[in-house]
Amino acid sequence: QSVLTQPPSVSAAPGQNVTISCSGSSSNIGNNYVSWYQQLPGTAPHFVIFDNYKRPSGIPDRFSGSKSGTSATLGITGLQTGDEADYYCGAWDSSLSGYVFGTGTKVTVL
Amino acid sequence: EVQLVESGGGLVKPGGSLRLSCAASGFNFRIYSMNWVRQAPGKGLEWVSSISNSGSYIYYGDSMKGRFTVSRDNDENSLYLQMDSLRAEDTAIYYCARQGTTFNTAMVFDNWGQGTLVTVSS
Numbered sequence: 134q135s136v137l138t139q140p141p142s143v144s145a146a147p148g149q150n151v152t153i154s155c156s157g158s159s160s161n162i163g164n165n166y167v168s169w170y171q172q173l174p175g176t177a178p179h180f181v182i183f184d185n186y187k188r189p190s191g192i193p194d195r196f197s198g199s200k201s202g203t204s205a206t207l208g209i210t211g212l213q214t215g216d217e218a219d220y221y222c223g224a225w226d227s228s229l230s231g232y233v234f235g236t237g238t239k240v241t242v243l
Numbered sequence: 244e245v246q247l248v249e250s251g252g253g254l255v256k257p258g259g260s261l262r263l264s265c266a267a268s269g270f271n272f273r274i275y276s277m278n279w280v281r282q283a284p285g286k287g288l289e290w291v292s293s294i295s296n297s298g299s300y301i302y303y304g305d306s307m308k309g310r311f312t313v314s315r316d317n318d319e320n321s322l323y324l325q326m327d328s329l330r331a332e333d334t335a336i337y338y339c340a341r342q343g344t345t346f347n348t349a350m351v352f353d354n355w356g357q358g359t360l361v362t363v364s365s
Contacts, residue, residue, distance in 0.1 A: 135287060164348075165348045165349070165350075166349040166351075168350070168351040168352070170288070170352070172288075177338055177355040177356065177358055178280075178288065178338075178352075178355055180343075180352060180353055183343065183344075183349075183351040183353070184349055184351070189353065219287075221287065221288050223288075223290075223350075223352075224350075225347045225348050225349075225350045227348070229305070231290060231293075231303070231304055231305070232290040232347075232350055233290065234287060234288040234289065234290060235287075236287055237287040237288070
């Protein structure tokens with residue numbers, strides 16, 4: 134069972150902006166770094182945000198991350214059809230001594 | 244180019260065993276911690292296990308403890324997952340993932356394989 138909670142789905146028209154929330158606790162998000170992963174249909178996941186807000190090379194600045202307390206947020210601006218995917222947050226959980234993923238959010242471009 | 248190639252998946256009966264392998268190339272394997280992550284059909288991601296670069300530190304998800312064993316061979320650039328007492332709920336795609344950071348508190352999986360499918364069914 135996931136200990137990080139995300140909305141099941143978000144949607145918006147091309148060019149619009151979306152945000153995805155990720156809610157956790159002090160044992161994970163509250164005291165550790167958050168990463169975000171994008172999983173395009175039929176493919177393996179890849180990371181789009183690490184250390185709460187940093188973007189790896191090759192990820193456009195349309196993707197942003199933030200963290201406040203025990204919650205994190207992924208933002209996507211200027212939504213494109215290629216952004217249609219499942220998105221997962223993740224963080225180390227110090228109480229579990231294990232990594233936890235969020236429940237996942239499906240982004241749909243209308 | 245970093246490459247991670249999983250193998251060893253297949254159909255196994257409940258209670259059976261399977262050993263997954265992950266062949267790594269394109270980077271200095273021996274300095275990176277490695278992980279296994281799985282995804283049941285139509286479901287979300289679930290972290291399975293982590294092993295430090297030397298193999299000294301190992302962690303497992305709760306539902307895998309006592310049944311799964313992770314190991315690595317740094318001379319062969321390979322990661323392994325021995326899965327015993329398999330259950331139907333272990334049916335999933337198993338991904339090998341490189342850990343891009345040294346510290347677990349900042350854990351991130353910066354490279355993933357394409358996965359290997361494990362099906363547990365009678």
